[in-house]
Amino acid sequence: MDPERIRAVEEWLPPQDIHQLQVFLGFANFFRRFIKNYSQIAAPLLNLLKTGKNKKEIGVKVRQTNIVPPPFPLSKTALEAFKALKEAFTSAPLLRYFDENKPMRVETDASAFAIGGILTQQFEIDGHLHWLPVAYYSKKLLYTETQYGTGEQELLAIVEAMHHWQHYC
Template sequence: MDQEKLATILDWPLPSSLKQLHRFLGFCNFYRRFIPKFSELARPLTELTKEGNFNSDNIQQLGPRASFLALKRCFSAAPLLHHFDFELSRTVHVDSSGYAVAAVLSQPDQAGKLHPVSFYSQKLTDRERGWAIFDLELLAIVEAFEQWRAWLMGTTEPVQVYSNHSNLCHFTTAKNLTPKQARWASFLDGFNFVILHIAGKANPADAPSRRPDLLGEGPLIPTQAIARRMVSVNDVGGIIPSKSFNLYDLHFQRPTQELLDYFIKNYDKVSQDERKALTERDKILWFQDWIFVPSTLRTRIIQLFHDAPTVGHPGIARTLALVTRSFSWPGIRKDIIRFRRVRLDHGGGGFTQ
């Protein structure tokens, strides 16, 4: 088997946080039925997920390291991995994390169970990180079809492409495309495929797109990229009334020092009780791998993601998924439910917390 097709898995670094460990084990769990004695093989790692067991020393012990390497090796051979067969249907799962895209090409066995054939992941450039979620998810599809062009072209049966971004399902019939989207549509027009929606938790491409080494140096959202990450969901200029919050009175094409200074200043107002459960890095408070949002900013964060034109006023579950990609705070779901209820009561108007 060509090792390049497995590099996404074989190059996966040893988890350095509990969240990273959960993500890796969750990915392996997609394929546990194809991994003999999976529970026994994964036990040294699953033990570390129990409360208080994970730390930087324990993950480096022989047992967890051997378990991690053994699980990765399972992806390079049968019964899990299959060689590509031109006679079988093709299924592609794609995802974008905001800093990388990933895809998994699979084919069914005789029982109809999907086996991976090839994996792909690619770190986003600084320019791409500023794109809207819709474009990033579409980029993942384009990259997958470019990577596996020889295997996906000329199929009589449509290639099933799964994404957790439901708006992509209508891309092939969309009329109003940006120049970039039009170029991609022209390229994809040479393939026979259909885009289908899948929940993020059921998407095997989700974890590979969030491999910690693809992020690069520093925390999950580097300080210098906070402003870009907050507004990269879409082109939000003008959708937030300027009188409501001067954080959004700027042009958001790139983070400015004024915006970063304002953001840091607000985080300094978080109470000491809240700080006890948090860590501070680069003058920003973090809850594990999420940026912690103090009460003064929570409504605005929800409003930013909920009102994004490219996501079309999502429901509670989708808004929660968008916000929690980067941010966290106690009672986040209740706040989103309250936000939605007030919006409905006021016919879509905003409110001040």
């Protein structure tokens, strides 16, 4: 990444209002495929956009009286998420280019509120074969999906990852 852009991200101040949070998350979302466990890292910030009784209404709709804007300054958890995302943007991505002639492997995982996967391929480095990441995928679970059992969430992670990377097959 361009050193000037890295410096700009490093100097990015924590959001002080909902608009600044949306700008940062828009930037983050553009680069999400390069960040391992993006959905899990970004969850505390994404949750700030949700307010209202069922946490389903977006906080931007401030004209309606039943919606309260999210708390600012950021909570400790949200600030840690902000810093973790900034760190992920400024560290060099270790992704390799996909090579259709190399074997590939999909690794997935599920947590209480997110699923993710890594598409890896075998590359030779110094005479040894290593499985290295080609792409990352993550998704925050819907409320109904958080109610699934562990096995169902793990299977959902596999299905979603395979669907996401179907163009590689």
